[in-house]
Amino acid sequence: MSIEKTCTNVWNNCLQVIKDNIPARSFATWFEPIKALRIEGDVLTIQVPSLFFYEWLEEHYVNLLRKTVKQQLGENARLEYNIVVEKSSNSNPYTTNIPSNGNGAAGSKQSIPVPVALNRDIKNPFVIPGLQKLQVNPQLNQNYTFDNFIEGDCNRLARSAGYAVAQKPGGTSFNPLMVYGGVGLGKTHLVQAIGNEIKKNFPDKLVIYVSCEKFCQQFVDSLKNRTINDFVNFYQVMDVIIMDDVHNFAGKEKTQDIFFHIFNHLHQSGKQVILTSDQPPKDLSGLVERLLSRFKWGLSADMQIPDLETRMAILQKKMYSDGIELPYEVVEYVANNIDNNVRELEGAMVSLLAQSTLNKKEIDLDLAKSMLKNFIKNSHKEISIEYIQKLVCDYFEVPVEMVKSKTRKREIVQARQISMYLAKSYTKTSLKSIGAFFGGRDHSTVIYACQTVVDLIETDKKFKSYVQDIQKKLKLS
Template sequence: MEKTGTNVWNNCLQIIKDNIPTQSYKTWFEPIKALRLEGNVLTIQVPSLFFYEWLEEHYVGLLRKTVKKQLGDEGRLEYNIVVEKSSSSKPFTTNMPSTGNGSEAKYQSIPVAVTLNKDIKNPFVIPGLKKLQVDPQLNPNYCFENFIEGDCNRLARSAGYAVAAKPGGTAFNPLLLYGGVGLGKTHLGQAIGNEIKRTNPEKLVIYVSCEKFCQQFVDSLKNNTINDFVNFYQAMDVIIMDDVHNFAGKEKTQDIFFHIFNHLHQSGKQLILTSDRAPKDITGLEDRLLSRFKWGLSADLQVPDLETRMAILKKKMYADGIELPTEVIEYVAHNIDNNVRELEGAMVSLLAQSTLNKKEINLGLAKSMLKNFIKHTSREISMEYIQKLVCEYFEVPIEMVKSKTRKREIVQARQISMYLAKSHTKTSLKSIGQFFGGRDHSTVIYACQTVEDLIDTDKKFKNYVQDIQKKLKMS
């Protein structure tokens, strides 16, 4: 029987099918077409450059063995990569077998036109339009005009404004904004997107949460539309992705985003990411992806100081056409210092109470209404409660913490209890030492210093302390 490209490739597929999961086979090998066989060179057509990169990275060894088995040691595989919807394509040749861990891909760097059309099934595409149109998923209320600048966010805001003025054209790519809950990461990220759309309406901008991106990827696997999914995101000019720390543990989704990230970055497109922690503290991500998050600028948003909190409240009141006594604004800003979201929520509750009960907003009403928001300020935490909380957290008996034992887990619980007692109560060092087993003040000083040193050097220990502190705040 005469060898043809089709039957040689079909023989290769039989071997490949027996060596990889069924879903992987359907996703990465069924779409491939055999074009021709010329001597020892088998030419196959793959749908996109991304497809080629994926095969080279994940299946090059398997391809090398199967082609060698069918065509001998001199066998070569040539990829014909479709770069447009028309018949236009570019050949990429790979020698089989090759030296090293990967194959020797011989091709020149060329621009690849991503095929997109109205048939792509993506929740962000506006149907019925020939030219790709995308709903950017941006909230128009999130803009630079109502993002109050302070020492807590000056670097992040300045970098964001620079990116908005020249997306993809600054050193801030990616721009990673990180900070705690309610400090304005989403607001600033979307403000950048809104400004870009205002000045460059033709640019394709998309805001997407990490969770939604992960769900879309799962759906594309289920529906066998992985190409549409990847091509859609690779066609964007600006991607704003919220909460990238949620990639943790999702290896396949990380892999897809890694390739999308590379494509966009190399094409001079802008990526804006947000996270609840600094890149160095994000766990569960592949090193290669994490390193790319550090390529541009990582800017943190911190808890705003009193002056910034007051400015935020005044700005909100002005936008809503409301006037409040200065003493009320000062009281709310002074007592609610966790995050901007809670600050604004407290003010909304105060306004609602005033409107519904037809009461004038004054300091008395503010104190009465906001006690649920600031209850932690009027209730002092006791050493007994701290000790109970720490012992429950580490599952050690309370009486052991006060004993003379030097067991590591007991010493750790005792030192953290002393540290928290010093931080959260007004008790003297001498009294703290006496409470924890009749120890002197120097032991308390040593315990606090040890805890502080471990917080700076031991990530796991730092998480312990932060978890317990969160429980204290919630109590």
């Protein structure tokens, strides 16, 4: 068997173990691009796309990598990285080896600076005509920062990549950085936070934030006014372009063609491009293939609907910023029932505060329920422990009376623990009352059951799907 084949087999075996221990999205981002190069004795060498890639693996997955490699090659096994480092945009990449223990000297990224002269005759589409000197207002909202961006599992990859870009714009493998996701999930906040951080770290860099719609309008105006060269030159001298909602390029072939050339110039010059979209590049329609291929060059990171804890943290952060205090149960109630997007979540809180002020009423749970019925789903129907218990038992096809019994059969214990967990999450019932309802058990049993469910959700994909299915049924009831 050849060395290459042995190397590939060993790494594939490692990947099988790694895949079972991390989320699919993380595996696709951080492990699928890795190539196995060679095995020399007990040393496995793998190739990663960039120095930042290596640093991320060492910071977040070093223990998992160490265990899996030792599992394949024995206790004396070592892992080395072969890092692709670009010397310049016009040259072939070279590689450097770094051992996994972090003691190896990392080769610094090589680049050839591209001089940019700010021509006084370039017209700036963001300022009044006739301005003699190129002075760029980055068009950024100063309120959008990393400090007030709440991180959670739903956005951790996008936030981490965005922060890395802000520390080294144009100098990471995340170029372009594409942030995608549904409406109101924080895409614009994140990319503007990147822009603001870059301006803070590098005041002399030219940063511009522009919506795709605005860019298209400017292009049409430049055609009418015969100033297309000024339009292109303006964007080509930028150090960082942040373009929002690139899905709006769909069907606009001439505008796509112009942006394609601007993109190429910026990328080849080591400048940073940041994009947002409502879908990943592979699902975008109406865009020419050569532009889509450019969007796929860097990293595409999704923004998902935030989980309950993240939604509560978002509300608490907003309350703190506005100098407002609300009872914990009100925050929990709003966050529990509004799970579409962050914008709707904050809108509901603003509405609640307005109603409280106008009616001169103190905000409590009853007021929240009555005033936010237009926002909150299912507010007309209070979920009871009985209903949760019946739903869970029907789902697992076990008798309700068995869940209240003393039996320790695995399927009964599972149904009982999930019922307790959901009762705690979806009702205002105390732990003591929940325990009493399930056959006279005490509150410590409920706490243990809830913790067990949380642990299994994090480690058992099948169990997690059970809980999610039941939660969907609860929300639709």
